[in-house]
Amino acid sequence: MSREIRLQTPLTDEAVTPLRAGDRVLLNGTVYTARDAAHKRLIALMDDNQPLPFDLKGAVIYYVGPAPAPPGKPIGSAGPTTSYRMDPFAPRLIAAGLKGMIGKGNRSSEVIEAIRRYKAVYFGAIGGTGALIAKSIVSSEIIAYEDLGPEAIRRIEVRDLPLFVINDTVGGDLYQEGMKRYAQAP
Amino acid sequence: MREIPVSEVTETVARLCVEANTDLGADVEEAFRRMKETEVSPTGKEVLDLLLKNARIAREERMPICQDTGLAVVFIDVGQDVHFTGGDLEGAIHEGVRRGYEKGYLRKSTCHPFTRKNLGDNTPAIIHTHIVPGDRVRITVEPKGGGSENMSRVVMLAPAEGVEGIKAYILQRVRESGSNPCPPIVVGVGIGGTFERAALLAKKATLRPIGTENPDPELAALEAELLEKINQIGIGPGGLGGKTTALAVHIEMMPCHIASLPLAVNIQCHAGRHKEAVL
Ligand code: SF4
Numbered sequence: 001m002s003r004e005i006r007l008q009t010p011l012t013d014e015a016v017t018p019l020r021a022g023d024r025v026l027l028n029g030t031v032y033t034a035r036d037a038a039h040k041r042l043i044a045l046m047d048d049n050q051p052l053p054f055d056l057k058g059a060v061i062y063y064v065g066p067a068p069a070p071p072g073k074p075i076g077s078a079g080p081t082t083s084y085r086m087d088p089f090a091p092r093l094i095a096a097g098l099k100g101m102i103g104k105g106n107r108s109s110e111v112i113e114a115i116r117r118y119k120a121v122y123f124g125a126i127g128g129t130g131a132l133i134a135k136s137i138v139s140s141e142i143i144a145y146e147d148l149g150p151e152a153i154r155r156i157e158v159r160d161l162p163l164f165v166i167n168d169t170v171g172g173d174l175y176q177e178g179m180k181r182y183a184q185a186p
Numbered sequence: 187m188r189e190i191p192v193s194e195v196t197e198t199v200a201r202l203c204v205e206a207n208t209d210l211g212a213d214v215e216e217a218f219r220r221m222k223e224t225e226v227s228p229t230g231k232e233v234l235d236l237l238l239k240n241a242r243i244a245r246e247e248r249m250p251i252c253q254d255t256g257l258a259v260v261f262i263d264v265g266q267d268v269h270f271t272g273g274d275l276e277g278a279i280h281e282g283v284r285r286g287y288e289k290g291y292l293r294k295s296t297c298h299p300f301t302r303k304n305l306g307d308n309t310p311a312i313i314h315t316h317i318v319p320g321d322r323v324r325i326t327v328e329p330k331g332g333g334s335e336n337m338s339r340v341v342m343l344a345p346a347e348g349v350e351g352i353k354a355y356i357l358q359r360v361r362e363s364g365s366n367p368c369p370p371i372v373v374g375v376g377i378g379g380t381f382e383r384a385a386l387l388a389k390k391a392t393l394r395p396i397g398t399e400n401p402d403p404e405l406a407a408l409e410a411e412l413l414e415k416i417n418q419i420g421i422g423p424g425g426l427g428g429k430t431t432a433l434a435v436h437i438e439m440m441p442c443h444i445a446s447l448p449l450a451v452n453i454q455c456h457a458g459r460h461k462e463a464v465l
Contacts, residue, residue, distance in 0.1 A: 037302055067253045067293040076291055077250035082333045082366050104333075105366040105425070126424045127333065127368035128457045129236050130253040131244040149304040150253075150293050164229075164426060175365050178427020182227055183420030 006160070010058025011099035013119045019165045021172030025123060026160040031060045031102070033154040035081055038145055039089040046092065053144035053153055056093060060100035065150035066140070067130065075140040075156065077130030080104040083122070087111050094120050106175055107167060115167050122167035124174065136161040188321040189269050190465055192278035195262075195325070198463050199282025199311075202327035203258055204290035206461040207250045210241040213395040214433070214458045221370060221423075221430040230428025234370075237423070237456055248290075252368075252457045255292040256329030258283040258311040259389065265320035276313055283311040295332065314386065326462040328393060334367035334455035340385050343447040352377060352449055353412060359451045360416050360432070365425020368455035372396065373416065373435045376450035378442040388450035391436035393460055400437060409435045423456075433458075 007015055009029030019025070032054050034042065045052055063083055067076030083103030090101060091114035099120050104127035107115075115122055125133060137156050144153040166174045215238060222234045244251040260279050270278075287294055287308040294308040312330075339359060343351050356375060363371075376387025400406040412435040422428025433456070442448055 065253060065293065065295075067250045067255060068291045070249070070291045073249075076293070077244070077253040077255075079253050081254070082336070084366070104368065106364055124365075124424070124426070126233055126236055127365075128252045128331075128455055129240040131247065131249040131251060132236060132240040134249060135243070149306065150295070151304070164424075174427075175425050178227070178229070178422060178425070179364075179420040180427075181420070182230075182422055182427045182429060184418035 009060050009100070011060060011121070012058060016099055016119050016121050017169050019121050019168050020170070021165050021168050021174040021177060023165040025163045025165060027060070027123070027158055027163055028160060029158065031062050031156050031158055033062050033064050033066070033156060035063055035065050035151045036085045037148050037151045038153050039086050041145060043089050043092060046096065054155065057097040058099050059097070060102065061093070061098060062156070063101065063103035067150075069140070073134070075134055075137045078134045078137055079130030080125040080127055083107055090114065094118050102163060112167050112171070112173065116169055116171055119169050121165060121169070123163040124166040125163055133161065187267055187269050189271050190323060192270050192273040192275060194465055195270070195275065195278040195323070196282040196285065198325055198465060199260060199279050199327060200286035200289065202325065202461045202463060203283060203286025203292065203329065206327050206329050206459045207255045207290060207292055208244050208248050209461070210244065210251055211395070211458065211460070213397055214456070215241055217396045217433040221433060225423070225428055225430050227422055227426070227428030229426045230423045230430055233423035233426060234430065250292055251459065252331060253293055254295065254331040254333065255287070256331045256459070257296060258287070258308060259314070259328040259330050260311045261314045261316070261326040261328070263316045263318045263324040265322045266317050267321035268323055279311050279313055280309045284309050323465040324462060325465070326393065326460055328460040331455055331457065334371065334453045337363035337367040337453040338388070338451055340381060340448065340450045342381065343449050345445070345447045347447065349408070351447075355449060356412060356451055357415055359453070361419055363453055364421060367453045368457065369421050369425055370423055370430045370433045370456050372433055372454040372458050373412070374452035374454055375435065375437040376452070377437060377439040377448070379440050379448055380442070381448055383440070384448035384450040385452070387438035387440065388452035391438045392452055392454040392458065394436045396434045396458070402439070405437045405439060409437055
């Protein structure tokens with residue numbers, strides 16, 4: 001059985017380096033949400049040497065566009081979106097200090113290389129379990145790009161958010177390894 | 187002639203949008219349970235349990251099963267003896283989507299293709315109208331998420347590629363989709379017709395309840411063969427490895443032009459959401 005590890009954000013090199021593809025993680029602390037449109041704007045700010053709406057150092061970005069919060073709840077359904085759409089932007093952010101990404105689906109070789117080189121981690125959440133994941137989110141606040149609606153950047157606080165390590169600092173890849181282990185066809 | 191006020195259509199569509207997004211079909215949950223028995227990966231079993239737990243929370247708390255509450259695909263079969271009163275039918279459907287997505291705290295996901303500006307009310311709905319005999323109206327709402335829709339394709343095969351070419355294309359599509367479309371998936375396949383009809387057949391195929399047999403024995407055999415092969419690829423629940431990559435393969439077929447062999451593969455994620463009502 002895979003290991004279960006509790007982590008607290010912001011993430012450090014020391015916290016990220018021992019993680020291995022297949023480890024199960026319970027994540028705690030502050031996490032920022034961003035999808036394609038927000039990433040495009042973050043990169044534009046970096047191009048212009050402008051400050052970003054949050055500190056990238058040790059930060060974790062969750063690729064999610066949550067459903068609206070029903071009365072009495074901090075957030076609506078909030079599962080991961082498909083990560084490859086953020087691949088063109090992620091290596092720049094990782095080089096600038098981003099330590100963790102949460103999403104679903106395979107990453108490009110450029111992202112996987114950046115994860116190894118700068119000591120970061122890609123966590124997988126189980127796509128389509130948004131109602132369940134919302135239970136681990138205790139607060140949510142829009143901090144930038146409100147005009148993007150569900151794609152705005154939010155600061156969320158998570159308690160024991162259940163994740164799997166997909167890509168680690170030594171080139172491990174749970175999607176590839178998992179598929180290989182159970183493939184019966186050539 | 188039977189008169190139906192379009193306001194009834196609006197109310198029904200609004201209700202179905204919320205129900206479809208919060209109350210997963212019994213056939214899907216049953217399939218999760220059944221596949222758990224045959225799943226060999228411990229992580230895969232665990233993921234199937236999470237899907238069952240998620241569906242339960244969604245139903246009890248009226249939360250969307252998935253935050254991507256989709257574009258609202260609406261199939262409406264209109265009996266030819268029906269006369270709609272009090273407004274236009276398509277406008278009434280869009281209004282139903284607008285209300286359902288607002289009242290149900292569902293995510294609004296329609297945007298301008300170039301600027302990507304969110305339109306804010308999840309309209310327009312994608313409407314497929316069909317005129318049928320009788321004086322009834324059947325409305326089906328199928329919220330369709332972006333992750334699995336993005337993995338779908340239409341291809342015009344050469345007729346000589348035949349059924350072997352069809353099988354190879356479908357298997358390749360599932361393999362390349364990997365973990366992106368939130369497996370375990372339902373593979374909707376449309377064969378024949380024209381370019382656009384093949385796509386519609388594939389989408390309709392995703393509506394068939396899981397566990398029901400294709401009435402055409404040849405297609406039923408093809409579905410079983412493809413399901414077995416797909417579940418040998420290894421992608422597994424959540425893409426973390428395992429046997430349960432697909433819950434079902436559903437095929438719809440119709441005649442095509444002597445020069446062509448249209449094939450559409452519409453991937454449906456495990457959040458196989460659809461609800462229907464008859465007026
Ligand atoms: S593919 Fe389906 S389950 Fe996955 S995020 Fe999209 S709508 Fe949700």
